[in-house]
Amino acid sequence: MSVSADKKTLSVGPGYRFSDVYPYLQQYGLAVGGARLGPVGVPGILLAGGINFYGNQFGFSADQVKRYEVVLANGEIVEATEKKNADLFWALKGGSSNFGVVTRFDMKTIPSKKVWAGIYTVAQQYLPQFLEATANYSSAITDPLSHIVPAVIPVPSGSEINYIGAVILFYDSNTLTYPRCFEAFTSLSDIGNTLDFKTMDEFTTETGAAVVPHINDIFVSGTVVGKTYDQLL
Template identity: 45%
Template sequence: MSHLASVPSLLDFLLVEPATRAEAEALLSEFTALPEEQKSVARASLLAKIFPLVFGENALVEGSASYEENRTQPWSTNCWLSPTVILTPTSSKQISQILALVRFVGATFSVRGAGRLQNPGFTSNEGGVVIFLSKLTQLDLSGDKTTVDVGPGHRWLDVYKGLDPHGLTVAGGRIPHVGVSGLLLGGGLSFQNSEHSLGCMNVVDYEVVLADSSIVHANATENSDLFWALKGGGTNYGIVTNFRMSTIPNAIWAEGRVYPATPETSSQLLNALMAYHELIESDNKATLIWHTINQTTLLIFFYCAPVEKPDVFAPFYDIPFLMNVVPPAKRTVYEMVDAVSNILAAEQLNHDMRTTTTLPSLTVYEAAEKTRLEEMAALSDLPRADLTMVIQPMSSLAIRVAEAKGGNPLGLSSVGHQWFLVMADYADTLTAEEEARVRASVKKVVDVVEETAKKEGVWLPYKYSNYSSRDQDPLASYGEGNLGKLRGIAAKYDPEGAFQALQNGGWLVSRAGKQ
């Protein structure tokens, strides 16, 4: 950034139009002349003027057209903060210019893909800058159709829809409205975990804008340390503007069932789950999605080949269920995700998540469900507070595939295990005290799971960052060695620490391991 240390050199880099250059130069020169203690007061006013002046219609300030629409894009309403300016860049070059201006004026910034994260301050901020990647929606299939360039502004349903006519898909997200960048930078649970591993392990090249505004590629042969770090290391290294992913076949079989969450059915389902854990150690094409909410359990059976009623799901087939939300059939990934898009439609609610990881354990699962029911009863006086228990079975095969592809920072051992999640969906009209009760209930369920798992000798330290609550520490759960390596890579590609000092929130290496 030394070459952009002066106002004229910065304006040259920003390609400011002659008609507005004099005004921009005056604003920046006046700001830089202020004593440091006065800059913090003057900064918000400067941001509201300088960014629209330089970036025109791609800079939205309060009161302007589309500001409110873009401010309220995050999935969780407690993340609807009020930045001074929301930027919607159209290219990697423009992002490099934005970062140059952000650093020059010392602005707090947040990066937003689709805004699906549930933690306030991670994808927005108060009084700073939000870099919203919604216009970066490229989806370019290579000539040989083995890879596809995916823009960070996409949601997964759109990616699958675009690839569907080609008979192809990618190992991406399982929820239609989840965004590409957040999922992949956090690791990325996919339908194809056992066969192709996590979504991040299917990225073969990242285009990244670094803190110094340079645009680089990270892959197995170029910036390979950065390539490794981005596979779960989050937003510590730069802004990813393109994910080149390997394509995979699209033909699958799937079924979605809703079961009653009665004690008898819950017992049958949990015993079937234990059998399923064993079966997926020898079948790399199966994925089970388990959501228990209120008085029902939604199970999605997904098989990465067009095989009718795969044997791997046999433990569940004879358990009585209420209805098919997705009839059993051979279909494509797009057809499957589209079929559940209405079921999983995003509501305007507050959300909280909390996660932990264990080996398969019937005792742990029973303790989790018992505690969930107790906590739901404790919250029953509130107008809306739902607690969802999610169990994500992971085979050892998924970890071995990741290791064969070069590995990642997550620190997972090659054992069959499960990623556990409790999610609260609650009304945004709750008082602060009521919200604290909801979050305490979420914590109680996870605490019981961890206590039980430790007693049973089945607890694992890993925490999936995309499911972690704001007071958890997922990067530290990767292990001291991996965290140290992540910090070293961040220091190499961002030696001045701009992403640590100016970025408003997120899982930052400078904050990890200090709780």
């Protein structure tokens, strides 16, 4: 792993996880639009697409890769950029393992000393407002510095199951707290709030704590199509 002399590019091999990448970049006051949880591996997300905290500013993680070094099926080692092997460059942005073995990713870096971020949790009684806040954010968001990861989480309580609402809130600023775009969440009374200024390393370690090592996680997601709050809700 290395950073270019002008600090604009991170070169990283496929053996790393983002829990290696963010602390390395921190010494330069930089980040990349990689995984939102530290334990995620570098190659899979960059070759799949990549939903990331900086996505509303810079697009998918794959969009932030400027150059690939690839071993093709015939053993040839080639570079793919916007200008060189442009078809391969295009195909690797979502093409997963189908076009060769990537041995180096060159990614655009993002200046990032600290971000304002954390997990905001509300009790079951506020779930209707929590879901409304989620639908409103999704249909009306205009602030590209923001990103949210909302979840409704079942919590066993004796023989019953209660549900809580927990949202990961990210705001790319080291000066502004509680931006207006999060108001519908943060105006609800909380039962947990870790929002603070933190480095990307600290933040993705915090979110990564949701993943227990050596235990399999199943992530299930769906897509709701809609352009208005009513359609989304």
